[in-house]
Each structure stands twice: as C-alpha cells, then as structure tokens.
Amino acid sequence: MTDESTKTKTTVVNSDDGGEMKLLELAAQDLPPHAIKDLIHHQVCVRCIFRLFNIHEGIYAMVSPTNLYSIIEKAADVEESVTKSSEETQDVKSLNSSQESKGKSNICSVCLGVLQFNYHDEKDMLVEKDHAEDFATAVVESVKGNCHEISGFTLEVSLPTLITENEHLIMSYMKNKYASEAWFQEKFSSEHISVKDALKLSMTLPLEKLLGVKSSVSDFRIRLTYEHVDATSAEKSTGKNQSNKRIKSGNGLVKCTNGTMQGGDASDSNSLLRKVGQPCHMTLVCSRAPIYIGGRYLKFSRNVSQTRWIIDDERKGEASVEELIGENVLPICNGDGYKFHAAGREDIDVRMLGSGRPFLIEVQNARHIPSEVSVKEMEKKINSLESNLVRVKHLKVLDNQVWSLMREGEAEKQKQYAALVWISRDIKDDDLLAVSSLKDLKVLQRTPVRVLHRRSPLDREKIIHWMKIEEIAGSSQYFLLHLCTQAGTYIKEFVHGDLGRTHPSIGSILGCRAEILQLDVTDVKMDILNE
Missing domain, CATH: 3.30.70.3190 (Alpha-Beta Plaits)
Known part of the structure; x- marks a missing residue:
C-alpha cells in the first residue's frame, strides 16, 4: 500500500471536511457517462460501479448512498438521460438511496445488497445501513454482546455463488459492448477487486477503530455468511450438474446458471441478469480457535475412568478424569465446550501415579484467555476437590502445535x-x-x-x-x-x-x-x- 493510499484510508475514517467526497468526485469525472448509465440501467449499485472501475474501496464504502448517488448522477448526467418515464427515473434514484426514494431501495443485481450494507438478519428482519461504519458498529455490538476478550481479529466472509456468476455476466456484457472503446482497457479490467475483498477491506478499518485492536492472522474470527433465497432455490431445483452449463451466444461463450439468465445474445440486456427483490440473509458468528490448557494428571482411584463411560444409559465408575478437570476449566475460560485429550489411557481400575500422564483440555470458543494467575487458580481448584480422586500439576496454556506433537510422540513414548x-x-x-x-x-x-x-x-x-x-x-x-x-x-x-x-x-x-x-x-x- 502506498503512502498516498494509506493517507486516503485514514482520511475516510476520520475526516469531517468532506475530503472523501472530493476524491470520489475527481475519480467519477473520468468515468464514461454512457457506461455508467448502462450499469445503472442493469441495477448495478454505485459501489459496484466504482469497484468495477477499480476505484479504491476505502473511499466509497464510507460515503452514504445519498452522497454516492449525487456523485455518480453528476458524473453521468443521469437526470438528463433517464427522463423517458417517471417510473424509470424512480428506479434509478432508488437504486442506492432509500432517502432519495419514496419506496424501498432496489437491490444490486451483482452484489445482492452486500456492498449496499442491506441484509436480512437472523430474525428475518430487513436491516439497511448507510455505510461501512454503520455496519461495523452493528458487528461490534454482536462481538461485545458475546463478551469476547480479543487482542486481534480475522474477518471472514462467505458469499453465495450467484454473486460471482452475475458479476461474470455483467463483465461479459460490458466487454462485448465496449471493448472497442479507448477507456475500456484502461479503466474496466478483469482485475478489479471482488465483492468479498471489497467488503473485507471496507470493514477492516472501522472494525479496528471500534474494537481497539488490529486485524491480523488471529485465533479470533468474525465470520459473515451471506445466503440468498433465490440462489439457494435455483441450486436445489437445477442440481449441481446444471450449475455450470454454458451456451453459445451471438457474441461468444456466456456463462449461464439455470434461473439466472435466459439464452440469447450477450448484448441483450434483458437476458443478462435475473433481478432480485430481496437482499441476502446474513449470519454473523464470532468464534475463537480452540485454546489448549495442558499439564499432567494423577488418578488415585480404581473406580474412575479416563473419559465418560456410559453403556446402555448406565454410568460406569464414580467419575471421570475428563469431567473432573474439564468442568473446572471450562467456566474460567467461558467457552462453549471442551474436549479431553491424553497421551494414552489407563483402564478404569488402574491408578495413574508418579509423574502423571500428559493431557490437554481443548476449549472451544473461549471468551476469556486465562492468565498465569488464573491457571494457577484452576490447578488449585481441581486439587482441592473433596473427592481427591484426581490431581493435576504443571498446568499451563499451550499453543495449538502441542496437540500435533502429542499425537506424533505417542509411538515413541x-x-x-x-x-x-x-x-x-x-x-x-x-x-x-x-x-x-x-x-x-x-x-x-x-x-x-x-x-x-x-x-x-x-x-x-x-x-x-x-x-x-x-x-x-x-x-x-x-x-x-x-x-x-x-x-x-x-x-x-x-x-x-x-x-x-x-x-x-x-x-x-x-x-x-x-x-x-x-x-x-x-x-x-x-x-x-x-x-
């Protein structure tokens, strides 16, 4: 990233003087008006237009739909060119701004609302956010609502394949129609940023700012999963064998997924894309990669199994090492669950004495990473159980490589x-x-x-x-x-x-x-x- 682009991103997040608007206006002035009008006619949102023309995502993601439409309208003279009917004018204006439309915003035929920050939540309620910071605020509320303690995060995004397919179709359409024009090779290349990467890059700075931590390769993941009803229905009805069917058109090979386009000339705008009436359903999941707490355990009873032992709904033994340790570790880590791993096992009637047996407790989605002090408290709590069936020693938080080392070392031990x-x-x-x-x-x-x-x-x-x-x-x-x-x-x-x-x-x-x-x-x- 150049110093200039870094400065641009910082300005977008922190600016109060409209600097991002000026940057967009300058960029939009160089765009071909007739191509912009064509994309708008196909219900491609303003953010996708900027994205397809390789304009930096850090600019347009922070600008509201109303201002974005104003910029693109001025650049392409949309008002003058779409006065054929009041209905068509309304369609164009409502594309990206619910504030400028009397009705509900049209959903982008390429990103399906993802870059418009419109989605249905888990309760099937329609959520509409103006820009990336608004959306990031909603994401952060969910993270904090789950009480996660984090020192960094990784943002993951999963999108329906319909987005990729529709983008391929619009790119093919633009190439067939405008490839001979001088601006096409310079401004409209196939190397533009994808919807997924545009969303991730748009969200990273606001999330860093709101969470107070940096995005990196982290064990804490924020995952946004988008699904679209139309795409799911089409996949179910056509089956995987039909999903990549291709047809010959008058202008070359055009990808076609049943339900998303009709056969015909790729330059025929009515045959390109199936317009969608609803945005995607978005599910947000915050999770941490498993953490491992390990040490050595000693077992003093001949009636305690290593793991839960239930046969025909009847418990064998008075307890298990797994439960006696795991159920005292889990609450302190505030995790969703745990798994017990040990370097081998002994029979229920065999005691484990001497130096003890190496073990790991794998805690899923821990919201709290215990400190050295907390781990010592864990050890003390387990060792002070009245039953005195099990003791642990040398308890510590370990990295995820220890699990592999334990498995690899079994044959040699x-x-x-x-x-x-x-x-x-x-x-x-x-x-x-x-x-x-x-x-x-x-x-x-x-x-x-x-x-x-x-x-x-x-x-x-x-x-x-x-x-x-x-x-x-x-x-x-x-x-x-x-x-x-x-x-x-x-x-x-x-x-x-x-x-x-x-x-x-x-x-x-x-x-x-x-x-x-x-x-x-x-x-x-x-x-x-x-x-």
Whole structure:
C-alpha cells in the first residue's frame, strides 16, 4: 500500500471536511457517462460501479448512498438521460438511496445488497445501513454482546455463488459492448477487486477503530455468511450438474446458471441478469480457535475412568478424569465446550501415579484467555476437590502445535508400571535374575479377548525395555513387577498370557501360571509437557 493510499484510508475514517467526497468526485469525472448509465440501467449499485472501475474501496464504502448517488448522477448526467418515464427515473434514484426514494431501495443485481450494507438478519428482519461504519458498529455490538476478550481479529466472509456468476455476466456484457472503446482497457479490467475483498477491506478499518485492536492472522474470527433465497432455490431445483452449463451466444461463450439468465445474445440486456427483490440473509458468528490448557494428571482411584463411560444409559465408575478437570476449566475460560485429550489411557481400575500422564483440555470458543494467575487458580481448584480422586500439576496454556506433537510422540513414548503379581508356585532367586536380565524383549500380542469387541483382530509387536521383581516380605507367591514398556503394550495380558494370545508372557518366562491383581502407571515419558 502506498503512502498516498494509506493517507486516503485514514482520511475516510476520520475526516469531517468532506475530503472523501472530493476524491470520489475527481475519480467519477473520468468515468464514461454512457457506461455508467448502462450499469445503472442493469441495477448495478454505485459501489459496484466504482469497484468495477477499480476505484479504491476505502473511499466509497464510507460515503452514504445519498452522497454516492449525487456523485455518480453528476458524473453521468443521469437526470438528463433517464427522463423517458417517471417510473424509470424512480428506479434509478432508488437504486442506492432509500432517502432519495419514496419506496424501498432496489437491490444490486451483482452484489445482492452486500456492498449496499442491506441484509436480512437472523430474525428475518430487513436491516439497511448507510455505510461501512454503520455496519461495523452493528458487528461490534454482536462481538461485545458475546463478551469476547480479543487482542486481534480475522474477518471472514462467505458469499453465495450467484454473486460471482452475475458479476461474470455483467463483465461479459460490458466487454462485448465496449471493448472497442479507448477507456475500456484502461479503466474496466478483469482485475478489479471482488465483492468479498471489497467488503473485507471496507470493514477492516472501522472494525479496528471500534474494537481497539488490529486485524491480523488471529485465533479470533468474525465470520459473515451471506445466503440468498433465490440462489439457494435455483441450486436445489437445477442440481449441481446444471450449475455450470454454458451456451453459445451471438457474441461468444456466456456463462449461464439455470434461473439466472435466459439464452440469447450477450448484448441483450434483458437476458443478462435475473433481478432480485430481496437482499441476502446474513449470519454473523464470532468464534475463537480452540485454546489448549495442558499439564499432567494423577488418578488415585480404581473406580474412575479416563473419559465418560456410559453403556446402555448406565454410568460406569464414580467419575471421570475428563469431567473432573474439564468442568473446572471450562467456566474460567467461558467457552462453549471442551474436549479431553491424553497421551494414552489407563483402564478404569488402574491408578495413574508418579509423574502423571500428559493431557490437554481443548476449549472451544473461549471468551476469556486465562492468565498465569488464573491457571494457577484452576490447578488449585481441581486439587482441592473433596473427592481427591484426581490431581493435576504443571498446568499451563499451550499453543495449538502441542496437540500435533502429542499425537506424533505417542509411538515413541515409554511407560513405567508397577504390578502386583501372583504366581502358582513359590518365587525363586533364579526368577529375579531371569526377569531382570531381559532387555528390549520383543512381545507379540494378538488383540486381547477383553477388547475384541471394539478393536480389530491384529497381531502387534511391542517392546518391554526392562523389568525387575521386588519381593514382598512374608509372601512367597506375591511380588511387585516393575517394568518399562513401549506405548500401547497390554500389561495385564503380558502377565497372564491371555490364553496364549500374548507371547512371551511372565507366565511363560517363569514356567507357571501368573495373574495380575493390581496395576499402577508410575511414569509416562514424553518430550512435551514434562516438568
């Protein structure tokens, strides 16, 4: 952007001396009057006329329809050229200014009211705004009404395809009719700004001014979605296969969508565009990209699942880690909902001890980004729950790359366990040596019987990195088995063998029957979310 264009935009937003009017008047003086009249005859709004002639959007978006019409009328001598009938004069004058018309403004046949800032809201009420600042004010009221705290914003716009199609048709018409005239190549090129970009650029400065923050690549999005009843009906009635049908005309190939034009000569103005009587329906949605709050959790109960566990409308377990953490994080972030992600999972009857398991809470559309102090309060609140089922540590707000890193690191991570094991004979000194001497033992595990109903029947090779046996005083058949394994290893099956589906197993190594009585996870090693 040049210094001159920057100065122009600043003047438009802040000027009280009519500087924008003078700029427009100068620009309009160089436009071909007969082409302007032609576009107005086809119900193309003044803002679209300026846009198609590559006049900067920052100027005309801030000027009211009444003043815009006055400028274009003076430049094209509209009053003198459209006196054929009072009805035609009324049509032209009512095109862009409800103040100059006795009736309702005509809707632009190209932008369908988008750049006229006319639309139907979610309650199907007709809303008419004079210029970009008026419209921006309405948008900001919605943002503030949703109580979002923002440090920047991204403006997104979605438009019906009918706008693109109608613009293509009007461009083809103008080219067929005026391509031989000297002004056409200089002023009416195919590189003009689109309706979508014109709206976004027109709205950016007023929104920045009213919100007090800059537009940038931001996690907070303001999305304006426009839909038009006529366009939707045409798409439904014709189907996608007919939407890009083309026909030959006397002056070349003209794009045609069923319901938007009739076949015929592209220079025939009556066959070009279907006039629309109503503006688009506009839906405004403010949303923030998910934020992630992560840390490590410890689970002290053997009756708490990691996530909500409901079978046949009956809850399993007294609570879940997901709920105990998530429902204490969500209110502080004032979000719409949350998802729980963890680096693996333990069974409901397995405790998570030691350093804890890495986890993330993904909060949707958070209206408040917690500070370090708020996060510490979250951690304190969770850890002070009377149930004392779950604790968290090292809680912090994390960037969105952590989720990908957690998924990518799953295959490489290691887990350490402590298992209370019973064997069918007395333990011997040789058993301790036999177990501890095994390093990076490869184990082949067929999908366990207990999870066959929800997992594919596959053979999976896993690695037991190391093991050691800790004897229990006064007991000859019970011991604690400490082991470190590759992620995804079924520990219970590694102990008892799962009817031969896991091999080798502790039972096969010791040559006796083995059963696991209790199991705890004591460490989950990952490069991220470490202390």
